[in-house]
Amino acid sequence: xxxxxxxxxxxxxxxxxxxxxxxxxxxxxxxxxxxxxxxxxxxxxxxxxxxxxxxxxxxxxxxxxxxxxxxxxxxxxxxxxxxxxxxxxxxxxxxxxxxxxxxxxxxxxxxxxxxxxxxxxxxxxxxxxxxxxxxxxxxxxxxxxxxxxxxxxxxxxxxxxxxxxxxxxxxxxxxxxxxxxxxxxxxxxxxxxxxxxxxxxxxxxxxxxxxxxxxxxxx
Numbered sequence: 001x002x003x004x005x006x007x008x009x010x011x012x013x014x015x016x017x018x019x020x021x022x023x024x025x026x027x028x029x030x031x032x033x034x035x036x037x038x039x040x041x042x043x044x045x046x047x048x049x050x051x052x053x054x055x056x057x058x059x060x061x062x063x064x065x066x067x068x069x070x071x072x073x074x075x076x077x078x079x080x081x082x083x084x085x086x087x088x089x090x091x092x093x094x095x096x097x098x099x100x101x102x103x104x105x106x107x108x109x110x111x112x113x114x115x116x117x118x119x120x121x122x123x124x125x126x127x128x129x130x131x132x133x134x135x136x137x138x139x140x141x142x143x144x145x146x147x148x149x150x151x152x153x154x155x156x157x158x159x160x161x162x163x164x165x166x167x168x169x170x171x172x173x174x175x176x177x178x179x180x181x182x183x184x185x186x187x188x189x190x191x192x193x194x195x196x197x198x199x200x201x202x203x204x205x206x207x208x209x210x211x212x213x214x215x216x217x218x219x
Contacts, residue, residue, distance in 0.1 A: 008108065009167075018170070050138075053115055097212040098132075111138075164184075170187070184203040
C-alpha cells in the first residue's frame, strides 16, 4: 500500500457520528409533525449525506414543505454541534492510524460535506489540528461528493500524485466518485450507512468489527 497523501472524510470514517441522522429525523418529525417516527424516503436519506447542510435543508424543505430552509438548517446545525461535543467518538484504530501517518510524514487533510465551523467543533475536541492542518469542504468548492472537485482540491493542496493519494470514505457514492477520478480508496463500514456494499467500490476495506490498525501493517 504505497501512500504519500491521505484525504479523510470525517463523519462515519474517522469519527462515529452518523447516528446523528436517525436522531435528526426524529427531531424534525417531532417539530413539524408532532411525530418522532417520521422517516424520509431512502433516496432522500442518502442524498442529504453527501451535500452541505445548506443544500440538505433546501432539499428537505422543497420535498416536505417543513418551515423554512433557514429553520431546518438551524435545527440541523445546532443538533450536530451537540453530537460532536458530547457523543462522537473515534472509529476503532483511527487515532493510531493518524499517529502512524504523522510519524511517517504522510500528508493529510479532511474533505467533508460538513460546514467548516461544524468541523472545528470536532477538530478542537479531539485535537485533530495536530494531524490534519487543512479542512476542505464541499461548500468551499461548490459541489457535493457526487462530483470529484473536493477530492481534486484536496489533492492539489497536498501536492501528492493521484495514484499515491488515498481517499478514506464510508459512502459508496463518494468512493465511486473518487475511484472514477483515479484515486485509490479505503472504504469504511458504518452500520448507520444503509448496509450498502462499500467493499465493491474500495481498493482496501475496513469491514464491520475491523480496525484501521490492519492498514498500518500494509504501509
